[in-house]
Amino acid sequence: MISPELPEGKILPVITAPASVLSTVGDEVDPIDPAVIQLAADLIATMKISPGCVGLAAPQVGIGTQIFCVNVVGHPKAVTTHGAFALCNAKIIEASRWKAGREGCMSVPDLTGDVKRAGRIVVSAVLPGSGEAVTITTDGFEARALQHEIDHCAGKLFLDRVAGAHAIYQRKVYL
Amino acid sequence: MHELAITVIGPDRTGIVADVAEALAEVGANLTDSTMTRLRGHFAMTLICTGPTAPEAEKALEALAGVTTAVRQVEPEASPGDDGEAWVVSVHGADRLGIVAAVTREVAGAGGNITDLSTRLVGSLYVLIAEADLPVGAGEELAQHLAVAASELGVEVTLRRAESEIL
Ligand SMILES: [Zn+2]
Numbered sequence: 636m637i638s639p640e641l642p643e644g645k646i647l648p649v650i651t652a653p654a655s656v657l658s659t660v661g662d663e664v665d666p667i668d669p670a671v672i673q674l675a676a677d678l679i680a681t682m683k684i685s686p687g688c689v690g691l692a693a694p695q696v697g698i699g700t701q702i703f704c705v706n707v708v709g710h711p712k713a714v715t716t717h718g719a720f721a722l723c724n725a726k727i728i729e730a731s732r733w734k735a736g737r738e739g740c741m742s743v744p745d746l747t748g749d750v751k752r753a754g755r756i757v758v759s760a761v762l763p764g765s766g767e768a769v770t771i772t773t774d775g776f777e778a779r780a781l782q783h784e785i786d787h788c789a790g791k792l793f794l795d796r797v798a799g800a801h802a803i804y805q806r807k808v809y810l
Numbered sequence: 811m812h813e814l815a816i817t818v819i820g821p822d823r824t825g826i827v828a829d830v831a832e833a834l835a836e837v838g839a840n841l842t843d844s845t846m847t848r849l850r851g852h853f854a855m856t857l858i859c860t861g862p863t864a865p866e867a868e869k870a871l872e873a874l875a876g877v878t879t880a881v882r883q884v885e886p887e888a889s890p891g892d893d894g895e896a897w898v899v900s901v902h903g904a905d906r907l908g909i910v911a912a913v914t915r916e917v918a919g920a921g922g923n924i925t926d927l928s929t930r931l932v933g934s935l936y937v938l939i940a941e942a943d944l945p946v947g948a949g950e951e952l953a954q955h956l957a958v959a960a961s962e963l964g965v966e967v968t969l970r971r972a973e974s975e976i977l
Binding site for chain 1: 898900902927928930932936940941965966968972973
């Protein structure tokens with residue numbers, strides 16, 4: 636991926652539902668604003684130290700803006716991967732090959748759910764740091780992760796999309 | 811042919827479903843529709859079966875220790891209700907009294923019939939997912955009513971069409 640250099644990121648606490656910021660439509664951001672660039676770096680740093688975390692969006696650290704990061708490299712369900720990257724103001728411009736799959740969320744740590752997502756998407760966005768406009772075509776698990784994070788930026792959780800009354804599952808607690 | 815509606819509830823333990831199914835099989839009960847789930851450590855099973863009389867089924871289930879059962883004879887379903895449109899409602903937010911009542915009352919007010927519902931309380935997060943059959947064209951107005959109810963309750967609500975592709 637064409638990721639520009641980002642500053643060193645700090646680890647931020649991840650907030651969990653219920654929290655109003657998780658259900659608020661995020662504001663668009665200026666990708667060359669230093670605070671936005673720092674937040675992109677912080678999200679990546681926080682994602683990287685969180686076990687099993689393949690994506691993190693600004694509302695999950697309490698900031699209602701349209702920034703998120705994704706990294707599905709090495710994930711068994713990933714097909715196409717673009718590395719670890721952050722996007723601002725992302726929009727889905729094409730979506731096809733809809734398919735149900737199980738997903739979880741750091742902000743809803745006790746539940747998972749079956750959610751239908753497009754298996755192939757085209758996303759337009761701008762990169763934090765350079766402000767460069769990019770178009771990303773991807774599929775499989777990376778496409779699912781991008782849709783999940785873009786939903787966060789629109790104030791939506793996977794709970795808003797689960798397939799039915801029996802499509803949510805309590806995570807096992809291993810003591 | 812007797813059709814019976816049976817509920818069995820008790821603390822969950824290994825083998826409880828097998829015990830219930832076996833007890834009913836021994837009196838010739840044929841399980842048609844059934845659901846079984848765990849609710850905060852309680853085993854909860856609801857089923858429809860045909861075959862035995864209500865007293866026969868009651869006697870068979872009496873032998874099971876530690877469970878509460880109810881057996882009632884019911885009339886077979888008149889005709890499967892399949893008109894209307896299938897929708898899904900999601901509600902999530904801080905737990906508070908009356909969420910299920912308020913949301914389901916709105917669905918009923920729109921002429922909707924709830925066909926499946928589950929709720930979960932995990933930490934302080936309350937989640938309700940309901941499936942409902944709505945009269946054709948009733949979705950938009952219900953969405954507005956749900957939005958008002960949700961904002962009074964301080965929770966988030968989403969109403970969307972259920973997916974029903976045949977593959
Ligand atoms: Zn998430």
